[in-house]
Amino acid sequence: SPIDKAKFVAARRSVDYIEDGMRVGLGTGSTAAWMVRCLGERMREEGLRITGVPTSSRTADLARKMGIKVVSLDEAKWLDVTIDGADEFDGDLNLIKGGGGALLQEKIVATASDRMVVITDSAKEVKTLGAFPLPLEVIPFGWQTTRALIEETLVNMDVLGREVSLRMNDDVPYMTDEGNYILDLHLRRIGNPRQLSLVVNQVPGIVENGLFIDIADVVVIGHGDGAVEVRD
Numbered sequence: 001s002p003i004d005k006a007k008f009v010a011a012r013r014s015v016d017y018i019e020d021g022m023r024v025g026l027g028t029g030s031t032a033a034w035m036v037r038c039l040g041e042r043m044r045e046e047g048l049r050i051t052g053v054p055t056s057s058r059t060a061d062l063a064r065k066m067g068i069k070v071v072s073l074d075e076a077k078w079l080d081v082t083i084d085g086a087d088e089f090d091g092d093l094n095l096i097k098g099g100g101g102a103l104l105q106e107k108i109v110a111t112a113s114d115r116m117v118v119i120t121d122s123a124k125e126v127k128t129l130g131a132f133p134l135p136l137e138v139i140p141f142g143w144q145t146t147r148a149l150i151e152e153t154l155v156n157m158d159v160l161g162r163e164v165s166l167r168m169n170d171d172v173p174y175m176t177d178e179g180n181y182i183l184d185l186h187l188r189r190i191g192n193p194r195q196l197s198l199v200v201n202q203v204p205g206i207v208e209n210g211l212f213i214d215i216a217d218v219v220v221i222g223h224g225d226g227a228v229e230v231r232d
């Protein structure tokens with residue numbers, strides 16, 4: 001499909017940023033999965049040697065399958081580049097991430113990198129963030145109280161919607177690699193993403209939010225016709 005083609009060409013272009021001997025943060029999601037596969041191919045074809053730090057257990061599994069040397073972030077300490085997807089990006093290269101439920105490790109790994117390269121398809125570019133529900137990672141203890149506190153906090157924020165839902169996995173709550181839950185905030189429009197990102201994390205029980213502010217350095221945008229655009 002055109003969307004898959006767009007994701008593939010963005011992923012393939014992003015692998016050009018990787019050089020021999022680099023420590024690379026490996027993102028999560030379907031576009032990042034294409035990147036891991038392309039990286040594996042470059043290693044087989046060119047003998048490229050890199051060390052990968054995954055942002056989820058499923059990315060770790062795929063990376064190992066591709067023959068990539070996988071280490072923990074603590075072992076790598078700092079990364080040369082992280083390549084990861086996004087659910088939305090705006091003109092300031094601020095992102096909404098977390099559609100794949102891995103936002104906590106993704107944000108830690110992206111922040112611990114010299115550069116973050118985001119791989120997307122053109123459908124994800126927005127003028128204003130928020131059409132995609134904003135994911136929050138929340139600890140299970142007292143999560144309904146945490147949700148009520150979040151809803152109260154949103155009353156004073158520059159957003160249009162206020163519905164907060166618990167992400168489910170069939171008939172049980174979705175659980176992250178850390179054993180936490182995800183709340184999805186249906187805000188429709190986030191007028192001040194920087195302010196919202198600071199405020200929501202102050203609510204007790206919230207571990208992290210899916211707004212990536214001043215973290216992405218480059219956005220690679222794939223198109224269904226195979227064209228690739230690079231924004232920085």
Ligand code: DER
Nearest residue numbers: 029030031085097098099100
């Ligand atoms: O969970 C994430 O942040 C992922 O990067 C995700 O949102 C992007 O996933 P996709 O590449 O499958 O659209």
